Amino acid sequence: MLQDEIKNTIKDYPNFPKDGIIFKDILPIFENPKLFEKVINSISGNKMFKKTDAIIAIDARGFLLGSSIALKTSKPLILARKPGKLPGELITGEYQLEYGKNSLSIQKEALKKFSSYVIVDDLLATGGTVDCIARLINENGRNVLGLLTVVELESLDGRTRFDFPVESIIKM
């Protein structure tokens, strides 16, 4: 089963990037093209893509998924990037991470073009990152249709922050 394959492939790094965090490294998925393809097909088959105007992928592992999913679903792709990376006029939000603070920006021009979005990322932990993006989208009069991830850390209850559907391939 895809779920078991992913669980057996993801590697845990205890106490990274700081004490008490078990970092779930999804990068070995990309070392296995067959598994990578199955993950992309699984997420791309989600019914949310039928309704959405565009996809927003989150820096940086979300990009690896987002670009393949955008091709597969023929949907426009927008990137939410960490500070100092995007040119032009930006909308930026700050958020608290499971292990620190950060901010993410989206190009204003990009957000003007589409009205509904599916957010794609590798992993949902506390939900702070996705909440930041969802707020930016909503504050600009746009809609979030849902969040799709490979992994969800269930004990952190991230999904309870959102009023849109959250679907992950595996829960840990």
Ligand code: AMP
């Ligand atoms: P959060 O905002 O707490 O939901 O964190 C989600 C973001 O941080 C995702 O982009 C993940 O890549 C990363 N992240 C948070 N916690 C972990 C973890 N335990 N293992 C791997 N990535 C994590």
